Amino acid sequence: MKDSTRPGVGLKKDGFDWFSFLGTGLTGLATWLIIAILCVIIGNILYQGWPNLSWRFLTSGVEEGMFNVEKSGVLPMIVGTASRVILMTIFVIPVGVITAIYITEYAHTTSPLIRLIRGAVNNLAGVPSVVFGLFGLGFFIGFVGRNMDAVLNPNSAQPIWGKAGLLWASLTLAVMTLPVVIVATEEALKAIPLGLREASLALGATKLQTVLRIVLPQAMPGIMTGGILAVSRAAGEVAPIMFTGAAYFIHGLPKSLSDQFMDLGYHVYILSTQSPNIEQTRPLLQATVLVLLLLTFSLNIVAILIRARMRKRLRLLH
Amino acid sequence: MLAEAPKPSAGKRTHGWMGTLRGHRAHPMEWIAEKLIFAVSLSAILMIFLIFLFIGREALPILFGRMNSAARQEVIPPDQIDKISPEKLQAYLELTPKEFAEMDRETKIALMEVRVEEAQETRNHPDAAINTTGWRYLLFPQKWEGYSKPEYIWQPVGQVHKYNIVPLLVGSFKVSAIAMFLAIPVSIGAAIYVSQLASPRTREWLKPSIEMLSGIPSVVLGFFALLVMATVLQRVFGYETRLNSFLAGCALSLAVITLVFSISEDALTSVPRSYTQAALALGASKWEAACQIVLPAALPGVFAAAVLGFGRALGETMIVLMTSAASVVSWSIFDPARPITATIAAELLEAVVGGHHYRMLFMLGTLLFVFTFVLNLMGDLVMHRLKARLEGKA
Numbered sequence: 001m002k003d004s005t006r007p008g009v010g011l012k013k014d015g016f017d018w019f020s021f022l023g024t025g026l027t028g029l030a031t032w033l034i035i036a037i038l039c040v041i042i043g044n045i046l047y048q049g050w051p052n053l054s055w056r057f058l059t060s061g062v063e064e065g066m067f068n069v070e071k072s073g074v075l076p077m078i079v080g081t082a083s084r085v086i087l088m089t090i091f092v093i094p095v096g097v098i099t100a101i102y103i104t105e106y107a108h109t110t111s112p113l114i115r116l117i118r119g120a121v122n123n124l125a126g127v128p129s130v131v132f133g134l135f136g137l138g139f140f141i142g143f144v145g146r147n148m149d150a151v152l153n154p155n156s157a158q159p160i161w162g163k164a165g166l167l168w169a170s171l172t173l174a175v176m177t178l179p180v181v182i183v184a185t186e187e188a189l190k191a192i193p194l195g196l197r198e199a200s201l202a203l204g205a206t207k208l209q210t211v212l213r214i215v216l217p218q219a220m221p222g223i224m225t226g227g228i229l230a231v232s233r234a235a236g237e238v239a240p241i242m243f244t245g246a247a248y249f250i251h252g253l254p255k256s257l258s259d260q261f262m263d264l265g266y267h268v269y270i271l272s273t274q275s276p277n278i279e280q281t282r283p284l285l286q287a288t289v290l291v292l293l294l295l296t297f298s299l300n301i302v303a304i305l306i307r308a309r310m311r312k313r314l315r316l317l318h
Numbered sequence: 319m320l321a322e323a324p325k326p327s328a329g330k331r332t333h334g335w336m337g338t339l340r341g342h343r344a345h346p347m348e349w350i351a352e353k354l355i356f357a358v359s360l361s362a363i364l365m366i367f368l369i370f371l372f373i374g375r376e377a378l379p380i381l382f383g384r385m386n387s388a389a390r391q392e393v394i395p396p397d398q399i400d401k402i403s404p405e406k407l408q409a410y411l412e413l414t415p416k417e418f419a420e421m422d423r424e425t426k427i428a429l430m431e432v433r434v435e436e437a438q439e440t441r442n443h444p445d446a447a448i449n450t451t452g453w454r455y456l457l458f459p460q461k462w463e464g465y466s467k468p469e470y471i472w473q474p475v476g477q478v479h480k481y482n483i484v485p486l487l488v489g490s491f492k493v494s495a496i497a498m499f500l501a502i503p504v505s506i507g508a509a510i511y512v513s514q515l516a517s518p519r520t521r522e523w524l525k526p527s528i529e530m531l532s533g534i535p536s537v538v539l540g541f542f543a544l545l546v547m548a549t550v551l552q553r554v555f556g557y558e559t560r561l562n563s564f565l566a567g568c569a570l571s572l573a574v575i576t577l578v579f580s581i582s583e584d585a586l587t588s589v590p591r592s593y594t595q596a597a598l599a600l601g602a603s604k605w606e607a608a609c610q611i612v613l614p615a616a617l618p619g620v621f622a623a624a625v626l627g628f629g630r631a632l633g634e635t636m637i638v639l640m641t642s643a644a645s646v647v648s649w650s651i652f653d654p655a656r657p658i659t660a661t662i663a664a665e666l667l668e669a670v671v672g673g674h675h676y677r678m679l680f681m682l683g684t685l686l687f688v689f690t691f692v693l694n695l696m697g698d699l700v701m702h703r704l705k706a707r708l709e710g711k712a
Contacts, residue, residue: 017603017605019605019606020603020604020605020606021605023605023608023609024511024515024604024605026507027507027508027510027511027515028511028515028516029507030503030504030505030506030507030508030511031507031508031511031512031516031524031528033504033508034504034505034508034528034531034575034579035524035527035528037531037572038527038528038530038531041531041534041538041539041542041572042534044542044546045538045542094358095358095361098354098355098358098359099358099359099361099362101355101359102355102356102358102359103359106352106355106356107359116363117359117360117362117363119695119698120362120363120365120366121362122694122698123366123691123694123695123698124362124365124366125694126626126629126630126633126690126691126693126694126697127366127369127633127687127690127691127694128632128633128634128635128659128686128687128690129536129633129634129635129636130633130635130659130662130663130683130686131369131373131633131683131686131687131690132369133662133663133666134373134376134662134666134679134680134683135368135369135372135373137666138372138373138375138376138680139368139369139372142372142376142671143372175365175369178361178362178365179362182362206345206348207348207352208347208348208351208352232533235535236534236535236536236537236538237535237536238535238536238537238635238636239536239635239636239639239659239663242663242666242667243666243667265535265537265636266537268537268538268541269537269540269636269639269640272540272541272544272545272640273544273640282545285541285545289538289541292535292537292538293534293535293538296533296534296535297530297533300530300533304526
């Protein structure tokens with residue numbers, strides 16, 4: 001290695017180039033190691049989970065006991081996960097898209113404010129998920145929810161909003177996935193040729209009209225990709241919702257925004273750590289993991305496909 | 319409102335008040351919309367600020383030493399109920415003003431009697447008078463009752479709650495260090511291979527497949543580590559405790575690999591192709607070009623990837639929660655460890671809201687937030703510099 005850094009020595013071509021061979025081999029090995037790990041994980045989950053997956057499992061609840069291998073299912077968890085993720089999308093997409101529009105369309109690229117916003121976005125992306133959980137508990141439940149209770153129903157003994165619930169879990173996740181949506185939308189907006197905007201402006205459209213009617217429709221696939229990536233990220237997250245909405249066990253499905261809910265990821269955690277008999281409930285666990293994995297993977301694959309199509313189309317545009 | 323909108327002057331009519339290209343004179347609605355867009359775009363900054371504010375707020379009493387967790391507190395005899403002010407009594411009984419107002423005299427006396435009994439129970443415990451939330455007890459070893467020598471203990475249950483954060487810090491850094499040790503060579507090697515050495519056709523499917531790994535939820539990785547990896551690793555290495563920091567580190571590295579891979583791959587790809595082409599033209603092999611030309615140029619980016627990966631490892635929760643056990647201060651990789659994140663996740667729901675345990679966990683959260691904030695800031699700065707440098711040179 002040391003020899004090859006001395007000028008000229010590494011460039012000698014009078015024999016077999018061991019350094020290059022070894023380097024290429026080792027880095028290639030690292031790559032294939034990652035692929036192999038991926039295959040082992042997915043293969044293991046598919047192989048173990050598939051036989052335990054059935055229509056009954058997908059459509060029944062936990063009324064007969066959540067550790068009952070024959071009778072319990074994941075319907076409440078699927079409903080809970082889906083509703084928290086859909087609610088989250090409603091909050092995060094508008095905010096994320098508008099932020100990206102400001103960054104790419106309105107602001108000076110060199111302004112210090114943009115540096116600040118970008119820094120905040122990057123930082124938000126790196127905040128640990130459990131910290132989001134604490135934030136949801138301290139801010140949404142402890143501050144917003146408690147004050148809502150004090151204003152809306154001062155006479156009720158039981159807190160309605162000042163406790164864990166669907167709305168707070170969704171909002172916490174929305175804060176967490178904000179960077180995903182912002183970055184994806186920004187990327188989509190930047191890929192749109194400047195000529196389109198200039199043409200629109202030259203024809204007399206205002207800035208806002210240009211953004212709404214020319215830029216945004218073009219960026220739609222990119223925004224969708226961002227949304228789907230955010231959903232797939234949020235669907236598997238457990239730490240932020242542990243304190244803000246997910247329930248260990250609950251009868252029936254959530255009916256209002258302030259209800260607690262059961263969640264797929266949290267259920268995986270419960271089944272793998274709190275089960276009274278891990279060997280006996282293993283089939284349940286494996287099937288639940290498979291459902292969660294199928295959900296997040298199918299979302300990811302859709303996002304990748306949309307992105308690939310978008311890139312192809314943009315190449316034609318440029 | 320129209321008056322406030324900038325008047326396009328003849329000279330520089332393309333630059334409005336936000337320095338943007340504007341079509342023609344701004345419409346009032348346009349002006350409002352722009353203000354709204356601007357306000358919404360500040361949300362990311364606002365969120366960072368709110369996170370810091372609201373997690374820090376819960377932790378403040380600990381940071382300023384206002385919390386008292388001593389099991390034996392000063393008691394007020396029940397017959398003195400009329401001699402002290404209602405505010406003082408309410409604080410003494412730890413009631414909210416509403417609860418206090420609704421409670422009748424007898425209940426209050428009963429509560430006071432409970433206090434006296436509690437105090438008598440702890441009278442014989444030598445450590446009962448210690449306020450364990452003091453900084454001294456958080457950071458330094460203490461010789462607790464029943465132990466032969468001073469020790470670092472995190473044990474927030476029982477009569478005396480022991481809140482030494484050193485075992486948790488050691489756990490966090492140990493597990494993250496193991497994860498980084500395993501993840502860095504693999505992910506950076508793979509990044510070099512995918513970005514520089516693989517053929518474009520292989521690259522096209524390699525990159526998304528590796529990124530699929532990041533699509534696996536961390537709770538699923540935790541499940542895999544707990545039920546599959548734990549057994550395999552125990553059989554291979556033959557250690558005694560099934561759940562230990564080595565297992566947690568291995569599982570954690572799976573989550574870190576993809577992050578470090580995609581950031582360093584990004585940095586390597588952003589090095590202009592002309593660098594590589596020049597090296598190849600001078601007779602270097604592909605590997606030499608990658609290793610001696612591209613890697614040094616992208617080194618800050620690779621460093622940033624490692625820093626951000628470390629931040630991710632420190633903050634990852636579900637994997638370490640499912641693979642961690644007791645909190646012990648030990649640097650051996652086959653001893654169990656309990657990182658900060660796992661402690662917060664496992665104990666927060668059991669803690670009394672507003673109590674010292676609850677606030678202590680928020681204090682740990684603040685600590686974690688500050689750690690990762692600094693790491694992210696560092697990574698972000700380095701990446702920014704690198705981009706500016708490469709774009710300037712290109």
